[in-house]
Amino acid sequence: MPPKGKLTVYLHGRQADVATWRQTRDELIRxxxxxxxxxxxxxxxxxxxxxxxxxxxxxxVAAYRDCDVLLILRPQPGGWINDEVKTVGFDExxxxxxxxxxxxxxxVLDFINDxxxxx
Numbered sequence: 001m002p003p004k005g006k007l008t009v010y011l012h013g014r015q016a017d018v019a020t021w022r023q024t025r026d027e028l029i030r031x032x033x034x035x036x037x038x039x040x041x042x043x044x045x046x047x048x049x050x051x052x053x054x055x056x057x058x059x060x061v062a063a064y065r066d067c068d069v070l071l072i073l074r075p076q077p078g079g080w081i082n083d084e085v086k087t088v089g090f091d092e093x094x095x096x097x098x099x100x101x102x103x104x105x106x107x108v109l110d111f112i113n114d115x116x117x118x119x
Contacts, residue, residue, distance in 0.1 A: 008034040010064055010104075012088050013073035015040060020075040024109065036063050057092060064096045070106040077112045 009028055013021035018040050025035045064070060072089055074081045089106040096102055 006032060006034045007068045008036060008066060010036050010060070010067040010070045011073060012060070012070060012084075013040055013075075014084075017073060017075050020111070021073055024073055036067055057095075060088070061092050061095050061099065064092070064104060065100050065102055067104055069104055072106065072108045073111075074108050075111045077114050081108065081110075 011021065011025055011028065013024075021040045028035050070089065070093065072081075072084055074084075085106075085108065089108075093104065093106060096104070
Protein backbone atom coordinates (compact mmCIF):
# COMPACT_ATOMS: atom_id res chain seq x y z
CA MET A 1 0.00 0.00 0.00
CA PRO A 2 1.55 3.35 -1.00
CA PRO A 3 2.08 5.94 1.73
CA LYS A 4 -0.40 8.79 2.01
CA GLY A 5 0.71 12.36 1.37
CA LYS A 6 4.18 13.48 0.45
CA LEU A 7 7.04 11.01 0.51
CA THR A 8 9.83 11.97 2.86
CA VAL A 9 13.39 11.50 1.65
CA TYR A 10 16.50 11.45 3.78
CA LEU A 11 19.18 12.91 1.51
CA HIS A 12 22.62 11.88 2.73
CA GLY A 13 25.71 13.66 1.47
CA ARG A 14 29.25 14.54 2.46
CA GLN A 15 30.12 18.02 3.71
CA ALA A 16 32.47 18.36 0.73
CA ASP A 17 29.45 18.05 -1.57
CA VAL A 18 27.21 20.60 0.16
CA ALA A 19 26.54 22.67 -2.99
CA THR A 20 25.35 19.63 -4.97
CA TRP A 21 23.42 18.44 -1.91
CA ARG A 22 21.54 21.77 -1.76
CA GLN A 23 20.73 21.68 -5.48
CA THR A 24 19.49 18.09 -5.20
CA ARG A 25 17.43 18.90 -2.11
CA ASP A 26 15.82 21.86 -3.88
CA GLU A 27 15.04 19.72 -6.93
CA LEU A 28 13.43 17.01 -4.78
CA ILE A 29 11.33 19.64 -2.99
CA ARG A 30 10.24 21.08 -6.36
CA UNK A 31 9.06 17.59 -7.31
CA UNK A 32 6.89 17.35 -4.20
CA UNK A 33 9.09 15.49 -1.70
CA UNK A 34 9.76 16.44 1.89
CA UNK A 35 13.52 16.31 2.44
CA UNK A 36 15.48 15.65 5.62
CA UNK A 37 17.73 16.89 7.06
CA UNK A 38 17.10 20.60 6.71
CA UNK A 39 20.81 21.27 6.29
CA UNK A 40 23.95 19.24 5.72
CA UNK A 41 25.64 19.62 9.09
CA UNK A 42 28.20 16.92 9.77
CA UNK A 43 30.61 18.69 12.07
CA UNK A 44 33.71 20.51 11.00
CA UNK A 45 37.34 19.54 10.60
CA UNK A 46 39.02 19.16 13.99
CA UNK A 47 35.73 18.60 15.81
CA UNK A 48 35.16 15.28 14.09
CA UNK A 49 36.23 13.04 16.93
CA UNK A 50 34.73 9.64 17.63
CA UNK A 51 32.14 11.07 20.01
CA UNK A 52 30.85 13.53 17.38
CA UNK A 53 30.76 10.83 14.70
CA UNK A 54 28.71 8.58 16.99
CA UNK A 55 26.33 11.41 17.89
CA UNK A 56 25.79 12.31 14.22
CA UNK A 57 25.10 8.64 13.44
CA UNK A 58 22.51 8.41 16.25
CA UNK A 59 20.84 11.58 14.97
CA UNK A 60 20.68 10.20 11.40
CA VAL A 61 19.23 6.87 12.52
CA ALA A 62 16.60 8.66 14.61
CA ALA A 63 15.76 10.90 11.63
CA TYR A 64 15.28 7.87 9.35
CA ARG A 65 12.20 6.95 11.43
CA ASP A 66 10.29 9.80 9.80
CA CYS A 67 11.48 8.98 6.26
CA ASP A 68 10.22 6.76 3.46
CA VAL A 69 13.55 6.36 1.66
CA LEU A 70 17.28 7.01 2.15
CA LEU A 71 19.14 8.53 -0.81
CA ILE A 72 22.93 8.68 -0.76
CA LEU A 73 24.37 11.41 -2.95
CA ARG A 74 27.39 10.61 -5.17
CA PRO A 75 28.42 13.71 -7.13
CA GLN A 76 32.18 12.93 -7.11
CA PRO A 77 34.05 9.89 -8.44
CA GLY A 78 35.94 7.55 -6.17
CA GLY A 79 35.72 4.34 -4.25
CA TRP A 80 34.66 6.25 -1.11
CA ILE A 81 31.05 5.55 -2.11
CA ASN A 82 31.39 1.87 -1.24
CA ASP A 83 32.29 2.71 2.37
CA GLU A 84 29.45 5.24 2.48
CA VAL A 85 26.94 2.67 1.25
CA LYS A 86 28.16 0.09 3.75
CA THR A 87 28.15 2.50 6.70
CA VAL A 88 25.05 4.56 5.96
CA GLY A 89 23.01 2.36 3.64
CA PHE A 90 23.64 -0.93 5.41
CA ASP A 91 24.88 -0.52 8.99
CA GLU A 92 22.68 2.46 9.88
CA UNK A 93 19.60 0.91 8.31
CA UNK A 94 20.23 -2.27 10.30
CA UNK A 95 20.40 -0.08 13.39
CA UNK A 96 17.09 1.54 12.36
CA UNK A 97 15.53 -1.91 12.18
CA UNK A 98 17.04 -3.03 15.49
CA UNK A 99 16.06 0.11 17.42
CA UNK A 100 12.78 1.14 15.77
CA UNK A 101 11.59 -1.94 13.83
CA UNK A 102 11.38 0.08 10.64
CA UNK A 103 12.65 -0.69 7.14
CA UNK A 104 13.21 1.88 4.41
CA UNK A 105 14.76 1.39 0.97
CA UNK A 106 18.11 2.92 0.11
CA UNK A 107 19.42 4.13 -3.25
CA VAL A 108 22.46 5.99 -4.54
CA LEU A 109 21.92 9.12 -6.64
CA ASP A 110 24.95 8.45 -8.82
CA PHE A 111 25.89 11.48 -10.90
CA ILE A 112 29.13 9.77 -12.02
CA ASN A 113 28.17 6.24 -13.18
CA ASP A 114 31.78 5.16 -13.66
CA UNK A 115 31.35 1.56 -12.54
CA UNK A 116 33.12 2.14 -9.20
CA UNK A 117 30.02 1.44 -7.12
CA UNK A 118 30.04 -2.24 -6.21
CA UNK A 119 26.84 -4.22 -6.47
